[in-house]
Amino acid sequence: MKKTIVIYFHRLREQLWFRPLLFCLGSVALALFAHQADGTRLDTLVPSIKTESIKGLLDTISASMLVISIFAVASMLSAFAAASNTATPRSFKIVVTDDVSQNALSVFIGSFIFSIVATVALDNGYYDKSGIFILFLLTLSLLTLVILTFLRWVDGISRLGRLEYTISQIESVAAKSLSAHIKQPFLNALPITTPFSHGQSVLSNSVGYVQHVDMAALQALAKKMGLKIQLHCLPGDFIHENFEITSFTTIEDSNLDEITQKINAAIHIGDTRLYDEDPRFGLIALTEIASKALSTGINDPGTAIQIIGSHERLFFLWNEAIENKKETTILYDCIEVPSISMIDFFDDAFTPISRDGAGNLEVMLRLQKAFKSIETINQTDIKKMAIKYSKKAYNRAELSMKYKPDLEILKKECLFYH
Structure with a gap:
């Protein structure tokens, strides 16, 4: 509360x-x-x-x-x-x-x-x-x-x-949100290990983006009614009225209508995404700037290169979290929360840039150097994704670049080449 x-x-x-x-x-x-x-x-x-x-x-x-x-x-x-x-x-x-x-x-x-x-x-x-x-x-x-x-x-x-100042502001906000997610990826609750096989489903009564999940209210409800709750949406997810926002199990007969009403009240829905609790939104906003800069009408690869640097700094927040690792505090032991896949973070940050900048050697070189840098982070998921997206970016460049010497220069910077 x-x-x-x-x-x-x-x-x-x-x-x-x-x-x-x-x-x-x-x-x-x-x-x-x-x-x-x-x-x-x-x-x-x-x-x-x-x-x-x-x-x-x-x-x-x-x-x-x-x-x-x-x-x-x-x-x-x-x-x-x-x-x-x-x-x-x-x-x-x-x-x-x-x-x-x-x-x-x-x-x-x-x-x-x-x-x-x-x-x-x-x-x-x-x-x-x-x-x-x-x-x-x-x-x-x-x-x-x-x-x-x-x-x-x-x-x-x-x-x-001004564009540079706006980028700096978005990166700062994204860093705060991403740092909070890295420290508490499951919102101070438990991760989902096994989905409920016989759980009761709770459907959303709204259409829009999840902006905030009141974990304290869900925990209080679970304690009061003897529930175990699995959350199926996170801040940033777009849900509809037939979307299963949670499922729960109970050891006693409960009022399903009351539970549904209180769970929906605890999950706040809005028309737009917010930066505070949505760790992916900052990455998306930065990438949109890069995609716009790479459009034919603007043709500003320098801004795209700057955005790649911002993404690189943001991914190294995981490295800082590993170095300063602290024991996770579980405040909501009656709730299980899904994880955000590392592939989602890489998709948000790099897929549009590798698509829109596939024909630009300078942008693709900077992107490959960013992947090499990110791959040094001591986390298995990040290492795998860096290699995977390095290969995907090169494949896109291969389809767009017609001058083979440029491709050879680019290939030497790719992770999979070494």
Whole structure:
């Protein structure tokens, strides 16, 4: 339940309006807070500040911040559109959550609200001597924050939406998701060893992508009703209303309708895939960028080569996991979870690139070098897949490249050739 709340909070944080709303509420509270200093010992300690000087600052802030906020939104929308057009539409969810842009927009809008509230309060005599002094300090502090934020935002918006920056962001998100999967490939539950031969099936009541599985809710249900549950879908899977999402066995008579309802409630379905718990989605998004770059209209093999490097770094996360291996914690011992096949990871990362770049020697050479590098990872599945996909990539190149000396150069880099 706690993890589910955290996930919902993350979804809320991703909304563009969330941080500006919090900053606006904080700005209103801050403007009114200055009044609390009135009637205290500060009255005898602080100097008198003319209200005209504060009103001048507040008028400057209110007049400029709304314009800057509109400009900021327009710049962000342009950057989002550029990221979707030059990279992949799947990058939008990442670019829109850029911290620098959201924080800048929050500060600009919050400053505007602060200046309006403070001006109204000042005009109506809400503050006395100490309150005016505190308001003066708050206004100066806010003005400093606005200037620093604007400078940082100008630097950030120059990168936001650029292809290299988008690739870097997607790789970072993919690395987090993939690292979490490598550490807990079975979601803190048990792996499926033998499918239930006489289990009861639970069918989905929704159509869409699995975005989150509430393992704690499934465990609580299993404990309460004496169930053993086998999960048949993972985050990222597309399911339909006749899809068997789980099967279960029980040692006592149970209410099948209640179990079906609660299991469906624990598996959250949405229209799109999310990066957080879907370790394959980041690989897919990166590969889409490479495929787009290799299209005839764009013809940018350099970007495809850059993406291959990103994939190589992501696969070496398995190597780090082996070096820092820790004992897996089983939190949900009543649930069994399927594994993600290594072939799925290789398909997501390399099949489209080897298909779309089959005729480009530079791309295929870089791909073969990546396979040689990945094959050094001390994991049997990865070694086998690296050799297999090295051969498949060469076979594709063999069909596309008509200049035989290029094929000979490529063959010398293939794993199966050595």
